[in-house]
Amino acid sequence: MTDAAATSIDQAVLVVDGDIVSRHAISDYLRQCGYSVVEAASTDEALTALQEASLGVDVILCDVAAIGSQSAFALSQWVRDNRPHLEVRLAGNVIAAAKTAADLCETGPHLRRPYEPQAVVDYIRQLRAARDRA
Numbered sequence: 001m002t003d004a005a006a007t008s009i010d011q012a013v014l015v016v017d018g019d020i021v022s023r024h025a026i027s028d029y030l031r032q033c034g035y036s037v038v039e040a041a042s043t044d045e046a047l048t049a050l051q052e053a054s055l056g057v058d059v060i061l062c063d064v065a066a067i068g069s070q071s072a073f074a075l076s077q078w079v080r081d082n083r084p085h086l087e088v089r090l091a092g093n094v095i096a097a098a099k100t101a102a103d104l105c106e107t108g109p110h111l112r113r114p115y116e117p118q119a120v121v122d123y124i125r126q127l128r129a130a131r132d133r134a
Helices: 020-032 043-051 072-082 117-133
Strands: 012-016 036-040 059-063 087-091
Touching: 012 020, 012 043, 020 036, 020 117, 036 043, 043 059, 043 072, 059 072, 059 117, 072 087, 087 117
Parallel strands: 012 036, 012 059, 059 087
Antiparallel strands: none
């Protein structure tokens, strides 16, 4: 268990990454820190999971190079249109992956790879603190 471990965290994270090693590594770290984690290997799996009524997710961490019929940018846009309360954080070289200027609009903060798993935990904690203040 890391020093980032917390008790009784009631937040869930959807991790979207086609690289199974990367996806499992960050998912395992988040679980050790007390988060519930749902994993998706593609944007298609992520959309399917998000459309399930029983899935309660607070934050989405999506590799910008995630495979699927939709890009990570399109997934991010779908979330903004359909689940505006969810936070999406793209990971990877967002600028290089963007095909149009519209892709970069409202993508918000992103993580460059390689990133430290603790950076994800810190981001989630900042989101929760901001929500608690609101």
